[in-house]
Amino acid sequence: MSAQSSAPLRLAVIVGSVREGRFAPVVSEWFAGEARAYGTYEVDVIDLAEPANTLPLVLPASEDSVTEEVGRIWSSLAKRLDAADAFVVITPEYNHSFPASLKNTLDWFHAEWQAKPVGFVSYGGMAGGQRAVEQLRQVFPELHAVTVRDTLSFAMAGNRFDAEGRPVDEESTNAAAKGMLAQLEWWGLALREARTKSPYGKAD
Numbered sequence: 001m002s003a004q005s006s007a008p009l010r011l012a013v014i015v016g017s018v019r020e021g022r023f024a025p026v027v028s029e030w031f032a033g034e035a036r037a038y039g040t041y042e043v044d045v046i047d048l049a050e051p052a053n054t055l056p057l058v059l060p061a062s063e064d065s066v067t068e069e070v071g072r073i074w075s076s077l078a079k080r081l082d083a084a085d086a087f088v089v090i091t092p093e094y095n096h097s098f099p100a101s102l103k104n105t106l107d108w109f110h111a112e113w114q115a116k117p118v119g120f121v122s123y124g125g126m127a128g129g130q131r132a133v134e135q136l137r138q139v140f141p142e143l144h145a146v147t148v149r150d151t152l153s154f155a156m157a158g159n160r161f162d163a164e165g166r167p168v169d170e171e172s173t174n175a176a177a178k179g180m181l182a183q184l185e186w187w188g189l190a191l192r193e194a195r196t197k198s199p200y201g202k203a204d
C-alpha cells in the first residue's frame with residue numbers, strides 16, 4: 001500500500017443552511033460525530049453560515065476582480081475543498097429545493113469538486129429534504145462529482161433528535177450513517193487512487 005492510499009480519507013462536511021435560528025447544527029454535529037467515530041475519515045466541517053466561509057452572490061469575472069477579503073475566503077475554501085477526498089452535503093429543503101447558500105458555494109468552485117464522491121444528509125418537513133437531494137443529484141454531475149446512492153433523510157426533523165442532539169431512533173439512524181459512510185469510503189478510496197494515477201479526464 002502506498003503512503004497516499006493508506007492516508008486517512010479527508011471528508012468535508014458542508015453545512016448548507018445559513019438561516020437565522022437554523023436547525024442545521026443539530027444534524028451536522030451529530031453527523032460529524034458519526035463520521036469521526038467511523039474511524040477512517042479526517043473530518044473538516046465547512047459551515048456556510050460562518051462569515052469566514054461566506055462568499056458573495058455576485059460571481060467575479062476573474063480572480064483579479066475580487067476584494068482582498070473575498071479573495072481570502074475564496075482561496076481558503078478552495079484549499080479545504082481541494083484537500084477533500086469526499087464530501088457530505090447537509091441540506092434542508094426550502095420550497096422543494098436546496099438553499100441558495102449551497103448553490104452559491106457550488107458555483108464558486110469547479111475543479112475542487114471533480115472526480116470525488118458526494119453523500120447527502122437531508123432534513124425538512126414531510127419529505128425529509130429528499131426533493132433538495134434529488135435536485136442536488138442533477139447539479140453535481142455538471143461539476144464532475146459522483147453522488148452515492150444512500151442518503152440520510154430526516155422528515156419532521158425537529159422530532160427526530162432529542163434535547164441532547166441524539167437521534168431518537170439512535171441505533172438504526174447511526175447504522176444508516178455508517179452504511180452511507182461506507183459507500184462514500186469505497187468511492188473515495190477508488191477515486192483518490194484514480195486521480196493519483198492520472199489527472200481526471202485524461203486516460204493513462
Ligand SMILES: Cc1cc2nc3c(=O)[nH]c(=O)nc-3n(C[C@H](O)[C@H](O)[C@H](O)COP(=O)(O)O)c2cc1C
Pocket residue numbers: 017018019021022023024025092093094095096097123124125126127128129157
Ligand atoms: C423558506 C423555507 C421554505 C421551506 N420549504 C419547505 C419545503 O418545501 N419542504 C419541506 O419539507 N420543508 C420546508 N421548509 C421547512 C424546513 O425544511 C425546515 O424548517 C428545516 O429545519 C430548515 O432547515 P434550517 O432550520 O437548518 O434552515 C421550509 C423552510 C423555510 C424557511
